Structure formats: C-alpha cells, structure tokens
Amino acid sequence: MSRTLRRAAVLAVATAATLVAGTGIASAHVRVSSDDAVPGGYGVMTFRVPNESDTASTVSLRIQLPTDSPLTFVQAEPVPGWTITQTTTQLDPPVEADGDTVTEAVSVVQFSAADGGGIAPGQFQEFRLLGGPFPDADSLTLPVVQTYSDGTEAAWIEPTVEGQDEPQSPAPVLSLTGGTGEAAADAHGSGDTDTDTDTASSATPAGDDGDGLAVTALVLGGLGLLAGVAGLVLGLSARRRTVGQ
Secondary structure, eight states, X not given: OOHHHHHHHHHHHHHHHHHXXXXXXXXXXXXXXXXXXXXXXXXXXXXEEEOXXXXXXXXXXXXXXXXXXXXXXXXXXXXXXXXXXXXXXXXXXXEEETTEEEEEEEEEEEEXXXXXXXXXXTOEEEEEEEEEOBOSSSEEEXXXXXXXXXXXXXXXXXXOOTTSOOOSSBOOEEXXXXXXXXXXXXXXXXXXXXXXXXXXXXXOXXXXXXXXXXXXXXXXXXXXXXXXXXXXXXXXXXXXXXXXX
16 A cells, blocks of 8 residues: 555544544533523423543532522422432512512522432433523523532533634523423413423424434544545555556
8 A cells, every 4th residue: 555545544534533532522511402491481491411421420410590580480300319409599689570579599409319320421311490481581501510429520611602612611501592482381370380391301402403413424424434545445456456467
C-alpha cells in the first residue's frame, strides 16, 4: 500500500471515530422538555437524565426552580425506588396566582434513590414535574445537580447564550412553545392529574428524536467512509498484482 493510501485510511478511521465519540458526548446532557408548557399555563416537565459514569450510579437529582418568576403550583410524579423532597422559599414580594396571594413557592425538588438503587452506568431515567403558571417568556432555564454514588457531582448549571457555543455543562432549558396547555390547566383546576400522568408517560421529546437521527446519520456516514477507503485500497492492490503478473 502506498504512503498516500495509508494516510487516507488513517484519516478516515480518525474522522469516523471523532464523529461517533463527539455525538455521544453531545447527546448525554440532562435535558428537559414538555408537550404542553406555554406562557401562563400549566404543563408536565420531563427531565431526561443519562448516567455518564462508567463505575458509579446516579443517586440524587436536584432541580432548581425559579423564584423571580415562581411556579406557584408544583407536583412531582412518584418514581419507584426514589423519594421526593421539596424545598420552599418565601416570596418577597408575594405574587398573585389564580386570584390568591402566594407568599411561598417551591424552589428545589430533589429526587433521592434508595440505598443500593439509582441510575446504573449505561442507563437513564426520566423524572417529571407538573407545574405552573409558566412565565411570559419563550423559555425557562432549570439548573440541575446530578450526584453519583462515589460522591462526585455533575452541575448542569451553565447558561446557554444565544449566538455562542453550548457550554460544557449547560443548564436544561424548557421551551415554552408547546401545545395549547389546556389539558394540564384543566387538571390543575380540577385536581385530577390522570391526564397529565398519561401525557408524561407517552411523551417523546422531538428534540431528542432529532438528536438520535443525527447521531445515526453521522455514524452511518463514518462507516460508509471507511468502507469506501477499504474498497479503494483493495482495488488498487488487486490491480498491482495483475500488472505484476
């Protein structure tokens, strides 16, 4: 094999490996999504939490809720094997919500795994909150701290700035441009959360689907590049053998 072909093969392998590794890292962040969260409405927020450790389990998840534009109604969906703790904060000044004056709101929701449990390496878990009303904005930033069984923490708290590259540990950002929000609003008013639980269980965030398709396309592209180089090398080798005979 000539030096040029050897270099091409090495470059193809490195490019494919970089594509596969890079997309895996980029898609491993903690994400939040909703099908029905809109400004002024109520909705189910789904936090998708992958385990990025090769040896430790995720045993705690702390979700920070805003206090400048507080969600005056917050409920957490039970997760088997996890306990839920809510921390409230006094609001100064109080806010009006549904005709009532609200003096305190939930500022932190923490999910804690039972001893020996948690999200094992190579697995992920979804956690859901029903809340509102959402602020009059296009999006809502919800910082998260992920704790592992070996004591290490992954702080997903860095803000994402428009026009700049995504930070290394971005805080999850909830888009407030979902559906009508009527189902969640009705459930809040009536106290019946069955509809919201069904919605949360069947929801698949469109953004994550797009990430998956992009990863698949890049992987297949890298494999196709390798196959093309391999075919070129074999073809030239066979041609040289024929000429030599």
